[in-house]
Every structure is written in structure tokens, then in C-alpha cells.
Amino acid sequence: MKIRVRFAAFFCMAAAMSVPVSCVTKPAVREIVFEDQMTLLQARSIQSRTFELTDRIQAMRSVLTTLQDLDFVIDGADSSLGIITATKLQRYQLHITVKVDALDSGRIRVRAQMSAGMVELAQGVYQEFFASLEKNFFLFG
């Protein structure tokens, strides 16, 4: 009997505790859709680079080469929108979307966004990606 009472008390406590915990930890859908881990400008500056290039299609081809050099397999591309998507499979699945735009100033802007699901991106991944891309821009124009 004592055991039953103790079990019931434990169960009630656990249930009571789970309610506020679930309220606190469950993020609202709005927060997931509009998450702002950093300010918009910060994100853009980390994820974007502008290059002294003029040919957008040639720039996109260099992005494809760089992604293949880095062991990505290309998922798809749209030359009219300037979008390339690719995935790298290791212990994680790293997805990347690269957007290549021709600016009015005659230069090319490249914006990359990476996501590896629950696996975090260490600091410096974007800088390293753009350094690799710059090398290929230099080699292939």
C-alpha cells in the first residue's frame, strides 16, 4: 500500500513538473520561423562576400567547382535565380545554399547559408568557405 502511495505521489509530482518544463522548453512556431540568432546585418556580413567579377554564370560555375572540391554533391541549381544547393555527407549532413547575384556596381555578390541540422557550425566555417571560393575564382576567373 505504501509503495502504491509513494508511486502515485511520484507520478503526480512528475506530471506537475512536466507541465511548466514543457511550456518553457517548447519554442513557439513563430520563434522557429522568424528566429534571429543574430542581427540581420551580422548574418549577412558573415554569409556574404562581394567579388571583382562580372560574369555571373562563370561565377556560378566556379561555385559548383568549389563545392565539388569540398566533397559536396550538388542537389540542384537555377541559373536564372542564381541559386545552387548542395549537400556534404560526413558524420553529419551539411546543406548549403549559395546565391550568386550581379550587383549594379558590376560586381558579383555571393551569399552562402549552411545548416547541418542539430550539428553546430564552428566559428570560421563561412570564412573558410569563401577563402576556398576565392582561390577558385582566382584560378578559373
Added chain:
Amino acid sequence: MKKKFNRPIWWIFPAAAGVLCACAMQVQPEHLRLVPESLAKRQLQTRIFQTGDEAAVLAAATATLQDIGFLVDESEVPLGLVVASKERSAVQPAEVAGQITLAILIGLTGNNYDPVWDETQIMRVSLVATPVMTEQSGTAVRITFQRIVFTNKGGVSKSEALGTPEIYREFFDKLSKALFLEAQEI
């Protein structure tokens, strides 16, 4: 004996293991760095065909991929890109037999074990054709393979880039035949 573990030295090992695990679970900058091996890999994955007709090369490459059972998922001619995939069985009878035996043995001890084995695999390929403007003019074709293996429980057991030299050689031999052209290594 207890005192022995109070020494700071014993805490270094779990701490180091923790740091290593944390690093392993992050995408590190060096994973996005071009290294000398990248060039060697590029050479392995690329052949140059002595034709400036990029569209013809893409058409032949697409036909070759279809011949070896791939379904074309995406194509973007202005960029010379074709993406294809195929799903195949990944079942290995020895692995299945091993898992079922293990489940029976564990079951005899009164515990439960849900046997898990590789069931299906999705192979994906991306192929990029690029005009070559150097002294060796023509069209360069680069192909990269990867696969994801799923278990009978729906989990992912392997996700990896593929590509032994033999795979690339065989693919480019087939593509050469399709194009009636001799492929040259870069």
C-alpha cells in the same frame, strides 16, 4: 583507491574526451578548406573531351547515367549540371543473419533486442560539364557520387562520399563510348 581518483590527472581524460566529442559534433572550418588532396580528387573525378559541344556532352552524360540505372532529378543546361539518383537494396545476408542470431541469443537471456540491418541505399550523383579554355581545349566533365544507407528501422547507418578510381574510370569509359571520343585525364 578512492583517493587515487581525487588526483586532478584522472579528470583530464574524461575532460579531453568531452572536448573531443564536442569538436566531433561540430562542422569544423577545415572541412571547408581546399587542401592539396582536393586537386588530386578533382583530377580523379574529371575528364576532358575534345569537343566544344557542351550540350552534346551533357546529353551523352545523361544517357550514360540512365544506362546505369540513375533517374535524372535535376538539370540546368546553362551551368552544365545534371543531378541524378537511384535507390537500391543494401541488404547483406550475413549482416541480417548476424543480427537475428544476436536477437535470439539476447532473447534467451530474457532481454529484448530489436535487430537492425542496412536495408536500402540512395546513391546520388552530380555531373558538371565545363568548357575548357586552356591549351587543352574541350569540355571538362566532373562527376561526384555519394550514398545514404537506411536501416530497416528507417534510421541512417551510413552517409558518405563515394568514389574509388575504378568507379570514375568505368563511368568515363562508358561516357567516351557514348560520345565516340577519347577522354583525356587532366
